Amino acid sequence: MMEVLLPILIFAALGVLFGIVLAIASRIFAVKTDERIPQVQELLPGANCGGCGFTGCAALAEAIVRGEATPNACNSCSAENMKAIGAIMGIEVADKVPMQAQVRCSGKCGVAKLQYHYEGARSCIAADRMGGGDKLCAWGCIGLGTCVEVCKFDALHIVDGVAVVDHTKCSGCGACVNICPKNLIELLPVESEYYVACRSKEKGALTRKQCDAGCIGCGICAKLCPEGAITVTDFVAYIDQSKCKKCGICAEKCPRKIIRHENEVYDDLINAQKKA
Amino acid sequence: MSFGSILLMMFSAILVENFIFAKFYGCCPFLGVSEHPDTALGMGMAVTFVMTVSGGVTWAVYEFLLVPAKLEYLKTVAFILVIAALVQFIEMFLRRFIPTLYQALGIYLPLITTNCAVLSAALLTVQNGYSFIEAICFGLASALGFTLAITVFAGVRSRMAHANPPEAFKGFPLTLIAAGLLAMAFSCFSGIQF
Numbered sequence: 001m002m003e004v005l006l007p008i009l010i011f012a013a014l015g016v017l018f019g020i021v022l023a024i025a026s027r028i029f030a031v032k033t034d035e036r037i038p039q040v041q042e043l044l045p046g047a048n049c050g051g052c053g054f055t056g057c058a059a060l061a062e063a064i065v066r067g068e069a070t071p072n073a074c075n076s077c078s079a080e081n082m083k084a085i086g087a088i089m090g091i092e093v094a095d096k097v098p099m100q101a102q103v104r105c106s107g108k109c110g111v112a113k114l115q116y117h118y119e120g121a122r123s124c125i126a127a128d129r130m131g132g133g134d135k136l137c138a139w140g141c142i143g144l145g146t147c148v149e150v151c152k153f154d155a156l157h158i159v160d161g162v163a164v165v166d167h168t169k170c171s172g173c174g175a176c177v178n179i180c181p182k183n184l185i186e187l188l189p190v191e192s193e194y195y196v197a198c199r200s201k202e203k204g205a206l207t208r209k210q211c212d213a214g215c216i217g218c219g220i221c222a223k224l225c226p227e228g229a230i231t232v233t234d235f236v237a238y239i240d241q242s243k244c245k246k247c248g249i250c251a252e253k254c255p256r257k258i259i260r261h262e263n264e265v266y267d268d269l270i271n272a273q274k275k276a
Numbered sequence: 277m278s279f280g281s282i283l284l285m286m287f288s289a290i291l292v293e294n295f296i297f298a299k300f301y302g303c304c305p306f307l308g309v310s311e312h313p314d315t316a317l318g319m320g321m322a323v324t325f326v327m328t329v330s331g332g333v334t335w336a337v338y339e340f341l342l343v344p345a346k347l348e349y350l351k352t353v354a355f356i357l358v359i360a361a362l363v364q365f366i367e368m369f370l371r372r373f374i375p376t377l378y379q380a381l382g383i384y385l386p387l388i389t390t391n392c393a394v395l396s397a398a399l400l401t402v403q404n405g406y407s408f409i410e411a412i413c414f415g416l417a418s419a420l421g422f423t424l425a426i427t428v429f430a431g432v433r434s435r436m437a438h439a440n441p442p443e444a445f446k447g448f449p450l451t452l453i454a455a456g457l458l459a460m461a462f463s464c465f466s467g468i469q470f
Contacts, residue, residue: 007347014354018361025365029372121438 036065036088043081043088044074049152051075051173064089072096075187076171099172099187101155101165102265105141106197106213106258108160112140113210128181136210139200141184147176159272166269167262192241194251197265198258201234213258221250221259282410286417295393295418296425297462302393306426307451309384311437316430320423322384324416327397329366330359331415334398335408348402355398356390363389393422429458 041061048056052073054063063069064085071085071093079095086093118127118134124146127133133142143161155169156176163176163185177185184199196215200207204216217235229243230250237259239250251259295301302323309319334355342348367385370378388394397418401411432454441450 006345007350010341010345010347011350011353011357014357018357022361022364022368025368029368031371122440123438126438 034065037061039088040064040085043077043085045076045171047076047152047171047173049076049171049173049175050150051175051178053178074173075099076173098190099174100167100170100190101172101174101176101185102167102188102195102197102262103141103147103156103163103165103185104195104197104199105139105162105182105184106260107135107137107140107211108162108213109143111212112137112161112214125179125181133182137200137202137207137214139182139184139198139202140211142182147180147185150175150179157269157273159269164265164269164272167266189241192239192244193246193262194239194244194248194259195262196237196239196258197260198256199236201236203235207235213256215258216256218255220253220255224249224253282413285410286413286420289414289417290421290424291462291465292468293418294421294425294462294465295396296422297459298466299396301396302391302422305387305391305393306422306429307455309387310426310430310433313427313430313434316426317423318380319384319387320419320426322381322388323391323393323422324419325381326359326363326366326385326388327394327415327419327422328412329415330362330394331397331401332408332412333362334358335401335406335411338402351399351402352395355395359394359398360389393418425458425462429455432458 037058038061041058044057044061046057050056052060052069052075054060054069057074060069060073064071064073071089071091072082074082077085079098082093082096113136114134115131115136116134118130120126120130122144124133124142124144127142127144132138133140135142141162143158143163145156145158145163147163148156148158152173152175153169153171155166155171156163157166158164165185167190172187172190174187177183177187182199186195188195198207198211198213198215200211200214202210202214204218207214207216215236217232217237219232219237221237222230222232226247226249227243227245229240229245230237231240232238237250239259248261251257251261289295293299296303296306305319305323310316337354337358338348338351342351342354347354363385367378370381370385397415400418401414404414406414433451436450436454439450445453
């Protein structure tokens with residue numbers, strides 16, 4: 001009888017002992033954490049995308065409570081959640097325009113000319129160090145998908161050698177903007193529709209040699225835009241989204257067809273995915 | 277056991293009888309937490325810390341509780357209980373008194389609670405009939421071997437991340453092949469005789 005009872009008793013006693021010790025220890029070693037940190041973290045998206053520059057949502061929540069980051073530091077956060085974080089912190093939060101990413105390049109395979117054949121590490125950052133990548137154009141998308149890797153929302157895909165944003169999934173966190181070695185990705189307001197899909201600052205003649213879809217800085221769009229929203233500096237057009245009324249004249253008249261509508265880009269992406 | 281033989285035992289535990297490559301303990305964290313050298317090192321440090329402390333504590337539990345009560349056959353259950361409670365206790369202690377160490381090890385500590393490498397270090401200590409000092413040294417050396425393996429492997433994996441393997445090998449298959457090659461390299465040490 002004792003042979004069975006003794007082990008049971010000893011182990012029960014051990015269990016109770018450890019339980020009591022841990023219970024006491026948790027009281028003694030209790031750390032006072034700011035109760036606002038979990039509250040703020042609850043309001044953040046929880047994707048841990050790192051677009052804010054901190055390691056994750058928990059780290060950002062801590063930084064916000066400590067006052068090291070502003071309540072609107074997260075680009076993916078909805079406006080009402082931002083307000084709620086501001087309320088917890090007792091700070092008035094200015095309205096933030098929701099943003100989405102766009103890749104400013106249309107140099108697909110065959111369209112952009114190559115300077116050499118690249119077979120190195122499959123990373124845009126590595127390829128960029130090899131004479132700025134395999135495309136002749138020093139500004140264009142390398143297309144090895146380093147931005148695709150960092151995107152936590154499955155919003156970026158490589159289509160025909162160029163990164164394409166799926167604007168229905170993009171949360172505007174900015175992680176891709178930070179990683180792109182070519183600085184090609186730009187955050188635009190969600191309501192914007194047209195954008196210039198080229199960033200080449202080379203003179204028109206040179207751009208023409210390097211790529212069949214590069215902005216040559218002809219200025220037709222700037223002349224035709226009824227709102228005066230388009231400016232051409234350094235041989236590349238740029239649309240001021242705050243003035244754009246989305247009439248679409250620029251996209252229609254662009255001789256290089258590089259002023260694009262976000263839906264057109266999206267259709268390209270869907271078609272490519274269907275083919276695959 | 278003399279100082280020299282303890283050193284030999286530690287050397288053998290690190291390289292010849294490496295926990296991962298020779299005994300295949302702790303493969304879960306080895307494959308799971310080895311994507312970046314930094315996190316791998318953090319995991320290795322946490323394992324080293326827990327294994328060393330638990331080596332001493334489980335030795336004491338075995339010698340002063342299980343042997344007198346003639347309950348040696350229940351050592352596995354007892355060690356699991358002791359290690360789990362110990363890790364929890366250490367976690368709370370670190371959080372209160374050494375926050376920097378807690379932040380470095382914090383997320384890995386709970387993972388180790390049920391790690392078979394930690395348990396097997398305690399069981400092997402008993403099996404080999406080590407003394408208290410030897411038990412602690414054995415725990416430390418085994419964990420250092422674990423840390424060495426996981427850090428080296430994380431280095432290999434961070435280089436592989438930029439390779440462009442055939443579609444079928446992408447991800448886990450290639451990771452397992454690399455682990456196998458590394459284990460084969462470590463098997464050279466098993467030829468060393470003391």
